[in-house]
Amino acid sequence: MMQQEIWTTLKVLDWTKEYLAAKGIKNSRLEAEWMLCEATGLDRVGLYLNFEKPLSEGELTAYRAMVTRRARHEPLQYILGSQEFCGLEFEVTPDVLIPRYDTETLVEEAVARMPASRSILDIGVGSGCIAVALAKRLPNAMVTGTDISEPALAVARRNALRNGVDVEFLAGSMFEPVGGRRFDLIVSNPPYIPSADIEGLQPEVRDYEPRGALDGGPDGLDAYRMLVPAVPACLNPGGRLLVEVGIGQAAPVLEMFGVNGFTELFSARDPAGIERVVGGHWHG
Numbered sequence: 001m002m003q004q005e006i007w008t009t010l011k012v013l014d015w016t017k018e019y020l021a022a023k024g025i026k027n028s029r030l031e032a033e034w035m036l037c038e039a040t041g042l043d044r045v046g047l048y049l050n051f052e053k054p055l056s057e058g059e060l061t062a063y064r065a066m067v068t069r070r071a072r073h074e075p076l077q078y079i080l081g082s083q084e085f086c087g088l089e090f091e092v093t094p095d096v097l098i099p100r101y102d103t104e105t106l107v108e109e110a111v112a113r114m115p116a117s118r119s120i121l122d123i124g125v126g127s128g129c130i131a132v133a134l135a136k137r138l139p140n141a142m143v144t145g146t147d148i149s150e151p152a153l154a155v156a157r158r159n160a161l162r163n164g165v166d167v168e169f170l171a172g173s174m175f176e177p178v179g180g181r182r183f184d185l186i187v188s189n190p191p192y193i194p195s196a197d198i199e200g201l202q203p204e205v206r207d208y209e210p211r212g213a214l215d216g217g218p219d220g221l222d223a224y225r226m227l228v229p230a231v232p233a234c235l236n237p238g239g240r241l242l243v244e245v246g247i248g249q250a251a252p253v254l255e256m257f258g259v260n261g262f263t264e265l266f267s268a269r270d271p272a273g274i275e276r277v278v279g280g281h282w283h284g
Helices: 009-022 028-040 044-049 057-071 076-080 101-113 129-137 150-162 195-200 222-234 250-259
Strands: 082-085 088-091 119-123 142-147 167-171 183-188 235-244 263-269 275-282
Touching: 009 028, 009 057, 028 044, 028 057, 028 076, 057 076, 076 082, 082 101, 088 129, 088 150, 101 129, 101 183, 101 235, 101 263, 101 275, 119 129, 129 142, 129 150, 129 167, 142 150, 150 167, 183 222, 222 235, 222 250, 250 263, 250 275
Parallel strands: 119 142, 119 183, 142 167, 183 235
Antiparallel strands: 082 088, 235 275, 263 275
């Protein structure tokens, strides 16, 4: 009788590193470790302390399923079901964009520039990462988030609960769900990738993340053209609008701000040095 092959922690990690690297996955060893942590319930230190321990059949089955998905370039965050943002843990599903480190710049700028905000609106709330992070940082503010996607709102509601904050989530396009209400601060990370650029994105983004949250029209600026002119009717005097933008978009979006009566215009760079956030003040 042929003896069944024994898969120890180290053997599994070494094999997966080579397999995923051959599929074009960067950081394949680290990703193998994260998936094995999920399958075994250990942390990375635990893996190293158990290098020679054979995996159980259940652990191997769960792990193989994750590796198969990652080999198809499905994002690791969707496989593991979570992503850290602003020091908080967020559930992510294919119904929402994966929170990115770049977007933390929007939260940091909002907190720094409007620390006394009593009412905040997040347009296109997605996973809820921005709204929840702001609710956590500015506990005296009432935070509202709108999104056209009901499945995304379901994820956002779970993330608010998960992180212990009270956020109002409303279904609808842009300002429709909050008609007549005004806010001290409005933030948004709208779709801003030019349509023609979508096919050239990494397969993790192009094939798995929600297209409607990515595609910003021919030049990537369609959402700003709808958003910026509508904001003054929803801002309190002295309020601010802050938005995330893509590479090379800060100047044209700031021009929209100026044309629509915003003052004290600014841009802020993300950790990579890219102008990632623009904003302006509304005197009313």
